[in-house]
Amino acid sequence: MEEKRPSISRGETEVLKALWQIEQGGVGEIYEAVDPSLDMDYSTVQTYVRRLEAKGYLTSQRRGRSKIYEAAIRRAQVVREAIDEFVHRMFDGDFLPMVKHLVDSREISSDEIDDLMRIVNELKQDQEDKDAS
Amino acid sequence: MEEKRPSISRGETEVLKALWQIEQGGVGEIYEAVDPSLDMDYSTVQTYVRRLEAKGYLTSQRRGRSKIYEAAIRRAQVVREAIDEFVHRMFDGDFLPMVKHLVDSREISSDEIDDLMRIVNELKQDQEDKDAS
DNA sequence: TCCTTTCGAGTACAAATGTACTCAATTCAT
């Protein structure tokens, strides 16, 4: 089991997202990959990278003079933890009200509803399969 | 339309949750209502209340020597904004992957699946009703 | 070779956040 690492801030999350996208790269490449609409300074990216490494979210290996970074934690893992944290914070850990809010508070296209249907049906299927065993 | 107020921190959120629960009350009562497992100091609650008022999340009215506070923003509103922020941050605004993660990353009881079904069916119903008009 | 660009490493610093103390006024129980 991994240690539980410190949580990350919004800015750090953005940099991590960029790194997940490019899989690996130096600060320059990460900088390129960060959502441009954020208009994040190179130095700022640099700082976040440093902090992320300190927090154990990514590892680096030297290659010549520069450093290649790589995420040390999979996206799904971080996302899961963030969701858990969020559901606990806002709904005392009860995820259904969360889903309800999610779908209630925005307009959803028919396609999305169908996708939702599919997701839930799959769940139900799995559950029935399990019951049958 | 309301101004967009500053966002609130975890601690502030907890105090706001407490206030939503008791509807209204002085700092003492809010303090009592805060999730005890957080073990939040009276003074800390006091500070959060002050900051929440400054941020426009709650209003107060004097009653004698003490002050009665009341939430100025409905829970649903705050929750919606928080969810939006979260979905944007983690899923670039795309809520389906969010739901998928939500249901994938935990064990869900049959009852909960049925509830989910109900929620989604209701959605579908609404959508069809709308189409019919 | 000399200039420009690129990095890493370190430092800076204000705002936000978590957490708490002080003090003065007041209220309450004995």
Next chain:
DNA sequence: ATGAATTGAGTACATTTGTACTCGAAAGGA
């Protein structure tokens, strides 16, 4: 009435976060 508890108001302070600058080494182009 007097000491204890409560409350509002203000202050304190370390940590985290957002944002950025400096400096020096290396690398690459002219």
